[in-house]
Amino acid sequence: MKRLCLLCFTAFCLFSLGACQTERKAQTLMKPSTFGALADGREVHAYTLENSAGMSATFIDYGATITSLSVPDRDGVSRDVVLGYDSIDGYVNGSAYFGAVVGRYGNRIGKGRFLLDGKEYRLTINNGENHLHGGNIGFNKVLWDTAILEDSDTPAVRFQYVSRDGEEGYPGTVTLKVTYSLTDKNELRIDYEGVTDKITILNPTQHSYFNLSGNFNEKILDHRLMIEADSFTPVDSGLIPTGELLPVEGTPLDFRQSQPIGARIDDPFEQLALGKGYDHNWVLRNYTGPGQVFKAAELYEPDSGRLMTVYTDQPGLQFYSGNFLDGSAIGKNGIAYGLRSGLCLETQVFPDSPNKPDFPSATLKPGQVYRQTTICQFSTRD
Numbered sequence: 001m002k003r004l005c006l007l008c009f010t011a012f013c014l015f016s017l018g019a020c021q022t023e024r025k026a027q028t029l030m031k032p033s034t035f036g037a038l039a040d041g042r043e044v045h046a047y048t049l050e051n052s053a054g055m056s057a058t059f060i061d062y063g064a065t066i067t068s069l070s071v072p073d074r075d076g077v078s079r080d081v082v083l084g085y086d087s088i089d090g091y092v093n094g095s096a097y098f099g100a101v102v103g104r105y106g107n108r109i110g111k112g113r114f115l116l117d118g119k120e121y122r123l124t125i126n127n128g129e130n131h132l133h134g135g136n137i138g139f140n141k142v143l144w145d146t147a148i149l150e151d152s153d154t155p156a157v158r159f160q161y162v163s164r165d166g167e168e169g170y171p172g173t174v175t176l177k178v179t180y181s182l183t184d185k186n187e188l189r190i191d192y193e194g195v196t197d198k199i200t201i202l203n204p205t206q207h208s209y210f211n212l213s214g215n216f217n218e219k220i221l222d223h224r225l226m227i228e229a230d231s232f233t234p235v236d237s238g239l240i241p242t243g244e245l246l247p248v249e250g251t252p253l254d255f256r257q258s259q260p261i262g263a264r265i266d267d268p269f270e271q272l273a274l275g276k277g278y279d280h281n282w283v284l285r286n287y288t289g290p291g292q293v294f295k296a297a298e299l300y301e302p303d304s305g306r307l308m309t310v311y312t313d314q315p316g317l318q319f320y321s322g323n324f325l326d327g328s329a330i331g332k333n334g335i336a337y338g339l340r341s342g343l344c345l346e347t348q349v350f351p352d353s354p355n356k357p358d359f360p361s362a363t364l365k366p367g368q369v370y371r372q373t374t375i376c377q378f379s380t381r382d
């Protein structure tokens with residue numbers, strides 16, 4: 001009898017252990033909480049995904065924003081690697097687009113004008129004489145609807161925004177879904193899906209500012225960057241592409257081999273002067289068409305060993321070295337975000353493509369589905 005009990009007990013323990021392990025494998029937790037409230041009383045919620053490899057990511061439904069991304073260093077110590085604010089007021093009042101999804105059109109459209117099917121559309125002018133990141137109330141300044149997707153092994157949070165016909169001057173009602181998931185391979189995956197009821201343009205992108213050191217008092221100049229691109233789109237003084245593609249070879253924009261960002265940022269090179277540093281679109285060499293995901297860039301921070309590899313199916317990558325950060329934005333833990341304390345790697349169709357017939361198109365017609373997949377994969381290197 002005693003022996004039978006012992007056998008049963010052992011079997012029970014083994015079974016429980018097995019069950020726990022199955023659960024652990026798929027263990028990616030989500031904890032909705034209140035992040036704050038907007039002036040009109042609507043609540044803003046925060047959603048956290050955690051994986052079993054030491055990473056976690058928090059998102060809010062305001063701007064479909066990534067508010068924190070905790071990533072282990074080479075010793076397994078996790079730190080937040082994205083700039084942002086502690087409270088909703090920062091996101092509502094701020095102008096740097098920290099962590100948000102920007103749209104309807106990420107980056108600039110020259111003079112805020114473009115033609116579609118022979119008709120001219122005029123967008124809000126919010127950046128000198130140009131249109132930037134969707135206008136005054138872009139996708140980063142609105143509350144999105146949320147769905148929690150728990151069915152699969154990798155739970156996800158999906159935000160949806162319906163942008164009405166005429167918003168900021170854009171034609172057509174656009175419905176955009178952005179789905180964030182965090183895999184056990186330390187991949188933050190971002191899937192976009194958009195439709196329209198009239199011909200329009202759509203080019204959303206993720207505007208996180210990374211500082212892989214996890215210390216936002218430090219500049220990003222020692223980070224090493226590699227971009228899989230042989231050419232870039234040079235800009236004019238309003239940061240609008242001229243329409244040419246210039247080879248990176250022999251210029252400070254050559255990141256074909258991994259380079260410290262600070263090594264050439266102050267070189268006397270006209271394009272750097274115009275951008276006040278790096279603020280350009282690189283033409284990704286491995287782009288073959290919609291839906292084909294490829295490696296676009298690698299960002300490495302030598303002190304912590306954190307390495308971020310960016311994969312996308314988009315033709316362009318805007319590398320912005322935080323040149324307009326000037327200490328006036330007071331972010332998480334009261335830190336003033338100084339010049340070049342964070343950098344953005346924005347996967348996209350090229351800036352001003354609606355006015356550049358030779359650039360990849362951002363046009364979306366009724367019946368078509370806009371799709372983008374971008375993956376930020378984290379690992380470490382010695």
Ligand code: BGC
Pocket residue numbers: 095096097107239279280318320324344346
């Ligand atoms: C642009 C910068 C702009 C910044 C706004 C970037 O995507 O390329 O020119 O100043 O966003 O924070």
